[in-house]
Amino acid sequence: MASEIITGKAFVLGDDIDTDQIIPAEYLAYNPSDPEERKYFGMYAMVGVPETKCGLPKGGMKFVPEGEFKTEYTVVIGGKNFGCGSSREHAPLAIAEAGARVVVAEFYARIFFRNCVNGGYLLPCETTQRLIEEISTGDEVEVDIDNAKLTNKTNGKTYELKPLGDVKPIVDAGGVFDYARQTGMLGKKE
Template identity: 75%
Template sequence: MADVIRGKAFVLGDDIDTDQIIPAQYLAYNPSIPEERQYFGMYANVGVPPAQSGLPEGNLRFVPEGAFKSEYSIVIGGKNFGCGSSREHAPLALAEAGVVAVVAEFYARIFYRNCVNGGYCLPLETQQRLVEEIRTGDEVEIDVAGGTLKNVSSGKTYPLNPLGDAKPIIDAGGVFAYARSSGMLDG
């Protein structure tokens, strides 16, 4: 994972749950089959209600109709991001859509661990309410090592909490890849 991440932000509200990130009807796809795995990206965030999408009238999809990738690589969330069921498909769906990092005030712990364990995307936390500072479409830059997020569109910079021991696991591609590269597992 790069130490500096730059991309367009997609802003969501509070209490975005895993059923909104990837609704149950799309769980029939098999993530171990590449041709099917891409559909998780296609349907990422389709269950988010328009009122929580940060968009006027909810008239913009996270992933365009018929596409597998989003133009938004950074998701800005509010409080309790990833609440709901423990499905690991939620961070997988975001990653398949092209999301590199999610920045939220705080996460449901199971969503946070699924991001880390699967090596899907960086789950960064902030002390500030960024959903009121950043707008969907703003260009943002995250300095992971420096612990900051800069809204390039406005010029404002915000501190982020350190990732600590989670970053090497994500960098390795998940907990199993990390365990193998660290000599904890054979093969």
């Protein structure tokens, strides 16, 4: 079986990116089960991240351009304690709805990690290296999920990631309930 490889531009953030920065509370009024409203989670993803925690020049580009629903960044690189704060599952949903497919951080708030997996939104990869000092926003990167490595194609450096283990099939299935249905743990959806 071929390895899953995710390529694209990186969006680099700092430490302690919390769920209110990822998707501020004022945007939680949208209904994630309504496709016409769900896209707004992508539009407002990362609007609360202060410039001091963002790897962009002051006044630089945003994660999602003004008035758009999708980002040009496929991979989010974070520091320590990514997704801290509240338990809102809308945070990984917002990042995924914007078009990112994977977040790579030094470590996560556990509830954010579980929300990524349980909702089937994002692959939450962990690294033992401080990638926010090695990778810049806009760098072309390649994340080899099955072989647990990230390559910065802009400078040619490769970094080890921690294996995802049992969480990857759950994300691939679309979340914990879809995984349970697909594996026969739950009955078919009516």
